[in-house]
Amino acid sequence: MAPTTTKVRERKRTPRKKKPEGQWKIDGREPLNDDERIKQADPAFAVRRRVIDVYSKQGFDSIAPEDIAPRFKWLGIYTQRRQDLGGEYTSKLENSELQDRYFMMRVRFDGGLASPEKLRAVGEISRDYARSTADFTDRQNIQLHWIEIENVPAIWEKLESVGLSTMMGCGDVPRVILGSPVAGVAAEEIIDGTPAIREIQEKYLHSGDFDNLPRKFKTAISGHARQDVTHEIQDISFVASVHPEHGPGFACFVGGGLSTNPMLSKSLGVWVPLEEVAEVWAGVAGIFRDYGFRRLRNRARLKFLVAQWGIEKFRQVLEDEYLHRKLIDGPDVGTHPGYRDHIGAYPQKDGKFYLGVKPTVGHTSGEQLIRIAEVAERFGVTRIRTTPEKELLFLDVEREDLTKLSAALDEVGLYAHPSEFRRGIISCTGLEFCKLAHVTTKARAIELVDELEERLGDLDVPLKISLNGCPNSCARTQVSDIGLKGQTVTDADGNRVEGFQVHLGGSMNLDPNFGRKLKGHKVIADELADYVTRVVGRFKEQRHEGEQFREWVVRADEEDIK
Structure with a gap:
C-alpha cells in the first residue's frame, strides 16, 4: 500500500507593523497623544498673556483645563496637591482631582547665579505671596508654594526687576542649566564654563527652536575638577577634559536620567573647546526634538533614544546631520571619587575665599532668605551661588571674615560645619x-x-x-x-x-x-x-x-x- 502524504502549507507570517514612536523626522508631526495635540494646538508661551489679562483678573475657575496642564508648566508653575488627600489617593485619582487651587512656582537660577538682591526679592515674594515657603532644589532653583493665580503677574514683575524668571521652569523644554557654583573663581577649576551657559541662554533658549521637545531636557556644564554638577544623570552634560594637544576643554555626556528606568549618561568620546559647547548643545537638543520618542510619555526622554541607537550612531547623527563636521576625539575622563559639594571654606584664584553652607534638605523660608541677604551685605558679599546639592555659597570673602560670616550664617540656620548626616x-x-x-x-x-x-x-x-x-x-x-x-x-x-x-x-x-x-x-x-x-x-x-x-x-x- 502506497504511503499517504500530507501536504502542509507553510503560511507566510506578515510581520506586525511597528507602531510609530512619534519621531518627527521619521513619523511626521501628527500628534500621537493628548499632550502632543495640546502642544501643537497653541504655543505654550501664549498662555502667559492669558494669565496676565484674564486668569489673574477672573480667578482660578476661569483657567482653561488645557492651560493648567500642560501649558502652565512652560511658565514655571503647576498646581500643587490638595491638602486633604493622603498618599492612598495618588494612584486612584486623576491629576485634576488631586490638584488644589494653589500653585508651585519654580524660579530659575541658571548656573546657580544669585545675589543678595535676588535672594531678598524671592524672600519678599515668599513672605507676601507664598505663605513664606521656599526650597532650594537640586537643580539650583528656588521653589515657592501656595501661589494664587491672582498674584502671578505681580510676582513675575518683581522677579524680572532683579533679572529672574520662571519661564521654562517646567515643561517640555530645556530646563535650568546646571553650572559649577564656583565657575570662574575656584582655585582648582580647570576651565570656566560660564561663557557657554551664557551663549546657550542668549542664542538658543528663546529662539523658539526648542519650545516643544518630547519631554524635559536637562543640561549641566562644569569645568571644575570636582565634577560638581551630577553629570551622570543629565540629558546632556559637559565636564572638564584636558586634551594632550589642545589643552582644557570639555568632554560631552548624553542620555543620563533616573526615574523608573535609571540610566547613567554615556560619553560621546569627544573633546569640545569652550567656544563650541553651545553649538554641540544645540545639536544634541535638535536630535532630541527631531528623533525623540513622543508617542509614550514614559519613553519620551533622550536616554531611551541613546539606548536604542547606541553612542556610536548618536555621535554620527550629531556630526553628519546637525554639526556637519567631525568632532575631535577626546581622552577618557575619570570619575572624581571624593566630595563634590562645596561645604566649608575654599580658596579662590584671587586670594579670597568662598564659604559653602547647608540648610537642612534645602528648606528655608521667606524671612530666612531676607536675613541671608542682610548677612551677605553686612560682610560685603555681592555674589551668592546655589548648588546641585542644595547649598548656598558666599563668594569673595576675606580670610579674616570667614569665621565671623560662618557664625552669622549659623544663626540663620545655614551650617558651614554640618554633620555628615545633615x-x-x-x-x-x-x-x-x-x-x-x-x-x-x-x-x-x-x-x-x-x-x-x-x-x-x-x-x-x-x-x-x-x-x-x-x-x-x-x-x-x-x-x-x-x-x-x-x-x-x-x-x-x-x-x-x-x-x-x-x-x-x-x-x-x-x-x-x-x-x-x-x-x-x-x-x-x-x-x-x-x-x-x-x-x-x-x-x-x-x-x-x-x-x-x-x-x-x-x-x-x-x-x-x-
Whole structure:
C-alpha cells in the first residue's frame, strides 16, 4: 500500500507593523497623544498673556483645563496637591482631582547665579505671596508654594526687576542649566564654563527652536575638577577634559536620567573647546526634538533614544546631520571619587575665599532668605551661588571674615560645619505638595537628621541619604548610599500606611552604579529612624579602616542591612 502524504502549507507570517514612536523626522508631526495635540494646538508661551489679562483678573475657575496642564508648566508653575488627600489617593485619582487651587512656582537660577538682591526679592515674594515657603532644589532653583493665580503677574514683575524668571521652569523644554557654583573663581577649576551657559541662554533658549521637545531636557556644564554638577544623570552634560594637544576643554555626556528606568549618561568620546559647547548643545537638543520618542510619555526622554541607537550612531547623527563636521576625539575622563559639594571654606584664584553652607534638605523660608541677604551685605558679599546639592555659597570673602560670616550664617540656620548626616541628606517635595507622591518626605528628612545626630553623633565618611515620595527619583534614590522610595505599605496589623522601599549603596562618584535593591524589604515610615540608625550603626561597627558605606554594603550580610 502506497504511503499517504500530507501536504502542509507553510503560511507566510506578515510581520506586525511597528507602531510609530512619534519621531518627527521619521513619523511626521501628527500628534500621537493628548499632550502632543495640546502642544501643537497653541504655543505654550501664549498662555502667559492669558494669565496676565484674564486668569489673574477672573480667578482660578476661569483657567482653561488645557492651560493648567500642560501649558502652565512652560511658565514655571503647576498646581500643587490638595491638602486633604493622603498618599492612598495618588494612584486612584486623576491629576485634576488631586490638584488644589494653589500653585508651585519654580524660579530659575541658571548656573546657580544669585545675589543678595535676588535672594531678598524671592524672600519678599515668599513672605507676601507664598505663605513664606521656599526650597532650594537640586537643580539650583528656588521653589515657592501656595501661589494664587491672582498674584502671578505681580510676582513675575518683581522677579524680572532683579533679572529672574520662571519661564521654562517646567515643561517640555530645556530646563535650568546646571553650572559649577564656583565657575570662574575656584582655585582648582580647570576651565570656566560660564561663557557657554551664557551663549546657550542668549542664542538658543528663546529662539523658539526648542519650545516643544518630547519631554524635559536637562543640561549641566562644569569645568571644575570636582565634577560638581551630577553629570551622570543629565540629558546632556559637559565636564572638564584636558586634551594632550589642545589643552582644557570639555568632554560631552548624553542620555543620563533616573526615574523608573535609571540610566547613567554615556560619553560621546569627544573633546569640545569652550567656544563650541553651545553649538554641540544645540545639536544634541535638535536630535532630541527631531528623533525623540513622543508617542509614550514614559519613553519620551533622550536616554531611551541613546539606548536604542547606541553612542556610536548618536555621535554620527550629531556630526553628519546637525554639526556637519567631525568632532575631535577626546581622552577618557575619570570619575572624581571624593566630595563634590562645596561645604566649608575654599580658596579662590584671587586670594579670597568662598564659604559653602547647608540648610537642612534645602528648606528655608521667606524671612530666612531676607536675613541671608542682610548677612551677605553686612560682610560685603555681592555674589551668592546655589548648588546641585542644595547649598548656598558666599563668594569673595576675606580670610579674616570667614569665621565671623560662618557664625552669622549659623544663626540663620545655614551650617558651614554640618554633620555628615545633615550634609548628605536630600529629599523631594513629597506628599505635602506633590500630586505624584505617596509619602511625606521633607519634614521626615529633617526629623531623621536630628535623630541620627542624637543617636549616632557623626561619621568621618560621606553618607548620602535620599527620601523620595514616589518612584520618579527627584531626590536621586538610586544613586544614594541610602535611597528611600516612598510607597504605601501594609503594617503588621494589616493597615495601609506610609512606607519606603530601600536602595543601598548607589553612587555617582565612586564606581557609579544604582546600588543594591533589597527585594521585598520595606520600612514603615514611623520606623524609618530606627531602621537607618540600625544600619548605619552596623556599618560603624563592621567597617574596615577607610571603608565607605557603599563598599561595606557590597559585602554586608543581608541581615545586617535589613
